[in-house]
Amino acid sequence: MRAAIYRGPREIAIEDVPRPAIEAPTDAIVRVTHTAVCGSDLWFYRGDSDREDGSPVGHEPMGIVEAVGDDVRSVEPGDRVFAPFLISCGYCEFCRKGLHTSCVNGDSWGGDNGGGQGEYVRARHADGTLVRVPERHADDEDTLRSLLPLTDVMGTGHHAAVSAGVDTGSTCVVVGDGAVGLCGVLAARRLGAERIVAVGHHENRLDLAAEFGATETINARGEEAIERAKETTYGGPNHVLECVGAASAMNAAIEICRDGGTVGYVGVPHGVTSEGLDVFGLFGGNVALDGGVAPVRAYAEELMADVLAGTLDPSPIFTKTVDLDGVPEGYRAMDEREAIKVLVRPHGSE
Template identity: 85%
Template structure:
C-alpha cells in the first residue's frame, strides 16, 4: 500500500509501506476513501514538535470496512465508517464515562496501524472506535464531505463550546480562525448562542465564521484585538473558546473572559511551558479553565445525526482537495495559509 511519510520538517513523501493485517479478534481493516490534513499536523511539519522520521502520518479516517476480526460485532465488510483521531476500546472506565481519549487500551493511527493519510488502516478496537454511516448516505459525496470533520475538528470545536458552558441565549468569544475555531463557531450556534464573536487574523476565514453563525468578527492583533472583543461584549464574555493552542491565544482567551466566566480550551498547548500561563488572571477573575483533548467518540452519534439531517454542515472548512499523491502539496498549502483545511480523496 501507499502512505504519506514524515521525513523531517517540511518533508512529506508518499511511499510504499506494508499493508496492515488483522492481528487480533477485535481488529478491523478499513480501506481509506477520505481523509484530511489537520492543523495539528503542522506542528511536526514545521519542526515545532517531535516526531520520528520515517513515521506514517494522518489521523482523520473515513472509508470502507474490508475485513473484521471474529470478535467484531458493530461493523462488517462493506460498511462505510469514520473514526476519531484516537482509537478507544469502548468499555474501560474512561470510555464508559465518555472520556475516550484517556482509554486505558487506546492507540494511535501511526506505526503499523497504517497512518490515515494512506490507503489502509487497522482499527485495533473496531467496536469501540468505528462509527458506521447509514447505507442511504454511504455513497453521497456531498454528505461524506460534511461527515469527515467529525473525525476531529467538528467534534473538537464542539468540545470547546461544551467545556466553555455555551448554552441558549449566551454570548461567547471564539479565539482562532482555523478549522477548529470555525467549527467552534458552528458548535456554539448549534448550542444556542445568541452572540458569537470570532477572533482571527485572516479576513477570508472570518467570512467563513460569519457564514457559520458569527455575529461579529475581530481581525486585529494583540491588545487591540482584546480591547475590541471586550468592547463588543461590554467587558468580555462568560464563555470563551480557545481553539489555537499557542500561549498568546490562551492569554487572549483569559483576557477576554468575563470575571466568573469559563474558558474552554482545545488547542494543543505549544509555548505555554516556556512563556507561562496567566494563572493570576484566572485567579484574580475567578475564571474557570476547562477542556483538553476532545473525546470525539463521545460526541459522534449526536453530531452525525445533525449532519445527516442537514442542520450542521462543516464542509466549507475544506478549501482545497488533493489525491494521495497531492498530500505533500496539501501540507505546503496549509503551512503557507493558502488553505484552511485540505481534504484528501483516495
C-alpha cells in the first residue's frame, strides 16, 4: 500500500509500505477513505518537535472495515467507521471513566499499523476505538465530511469548552482561530454560551468563526488582543478556551480570564515550561486550569448524534482537499496558512 512518510523537516514522502494485517483477535483492518492533516502535525513538519525519520504520519482515519479479528464484536466488514487520534481499549480504568487518552493499553497511529495518512490502517482494540457510522448515513459524502472532524479537532474544541465550564448563558473567549479554535466556537454555541468572543489574527478564519456562532471577533495579537478581549467582556470572562498550545497563547488566556474563572486548555503545548507559564497569574487570580489532551472517543457518540441530526456541521474547516499524492502539498498549504485544514482522500474520490 501507499502512505505518507516523514523524511525530515518539511519533507513528507508518499511511499510503498507493507499493508497492515490482522495480528490479534481484537484487531480490525480499515480501508481509509477520508483522513486529514492536523495542525499538530505541523510541529514535526517544521522540525519543532522530534519525529523518527521513516515513520508513518497522520492520526484522523475514517473508512470501511475490511477485516476483523475473531474477538471483535462492535463492527464487521463493510461498516463505515471513524477513529479518534489515539487507540483505546474501552475497558481499562481510564476508558471506563471517559479518559481514553490515558488508556493503559493505548497506542498511536504511527508504527506498523499504517499511519492515519495512508490507504489502510490496523486498528488495535477495534471495539474500544472505532466508531460505527449508521448505515443510512454511511455513503452520504456531506455527512462524512461533517463527521471527520470528530476524529480530533471537533472533539478537542468540545473538550476545551467543557473544561472551561461553558454552559447556558455563559460568556467565553476562544483564543486561537485554527481548526480547533473554530470548533471551540461551535462547541461553546452547542453548550449554550450567550456571548462567544473569538480571538485570532486571520480575517478569513474570524469570518468563519462568526458563521460558527461567535458573537464578536478580535483580530489582534499580544497585549492588544488581551486588552480588547478583557474590555469586550467587561474585565474578562469566566470561561476561556485556549486552542493554540504556544506559551504566548496560554499566558494570554490566563490574563484574559476573570478572577475565579477557568481556562480550558487543549492546544498541544509548544514552548510552554514551568518557567514560561504565568503560574502567578493563575495563583493571584484564583484562576483554574483544566483540560489537556482531549479524550475525543468519550465525546464521539454525542457529537455524532448532533451531526446526523443536522445541528452540528464543522465541515467548513476543510478548505482544501487532496488525494494521497497531494499530502505533501497539503502540509505546505497549512504551514503557509493557505488552508485551515486539509482533507485527504487516500483512494481518490471513490
